[in-house]
Amino acid sequence: KSHFKGKHFLTEDNWSKEELDFVFDTSFELKEKFYKEEPTLWLPHKTLFMMFFEQSTRTRNSMEAGMTQLGGHAHDLTPDKMQITHGEVAKDTAIILSRMGHGIACRNCFYGIGKKYLDELAQYSTKPVMSLQDDVYHPFQGLADLMTIFEKFGRNTKGLKVTISWAYATTHSKPLSVPQTQILLFPRYGIDVTVAHPKEFPLSKDIVEKAKLNAKAGGGSLKFTNDMNEAFEGAQIVIPKNWGGFGFYDMNYYLQNEDECKKEMKSNLEKYKNWICDEKKIKLADKNVKLMHALPADRGNEVTDEILDDPNISIVFDEAENRLHTAKAIMGLTM
């Protein structure tokens, strides 16, 4: 376990499959202990500094509850509580926080400078830095997703058919980090991933290229289509998720042209209202299909209530709960 101490967690792509397998083993161990109410005081008296540039329900609470359950403490920080608002740079922030505690975690999707900010923290921190989602990656979400897949389908996922589909673009869309993390990670485990999106909403080209290499090395596959119905045919897992919105725009452009962008996103919602996971689409999938979603889901636009609340189809709350167990594994191992 000492191998992991001090290792940054910014993307699964910097972690070997063997390392990730150990993280999953640890996550399952922690989940079992959680249900048995056995103590897991792996980080007594240790402090995690959490910097949230954006809102969060799952990420913030899985980290904070996780630190408490590991015997340590998490500081919940936002830029307005720090000198970041007065221009203090990531380098100075990283040096200072890493002298005072044992880990730094940061969500910086679009209002800060995203991954660049995380990379600078990691460069100067002497303690592990974890991405709580940035403009490129959402590594904790990827771990919870795969843990949930293992729970429902077993650890041998070779040939499993997973469809990730674009939903629509709105003003509160998140960036591309969720689908990008999934296409990089799932094919490393032999999963056959199909991504459906309208032509004008592709994922980042460099990530797609990297994901294709991962698929080749991992025995999975990666396919793209602009037809949501085609993508749902035979799928064993469907993940309908909007990745338009902010991710579609250059952030500086968005901030300077907010009204125009919001208007465009509203019209996209109308134009693409059939890009929804509903009963008709689910009927095209495998008869035992499961629905996953990072949440929050926009009910009625990304997925219907009927599908999201169907206990035979939806595993979204198992997926959300697994954010806790995987977060504890990463914190326990790296800190």
Ligand code: CP
């Ligand atoms: N899935 C996820 O990251 O949720 P939050 O935005 O609530 O943290």
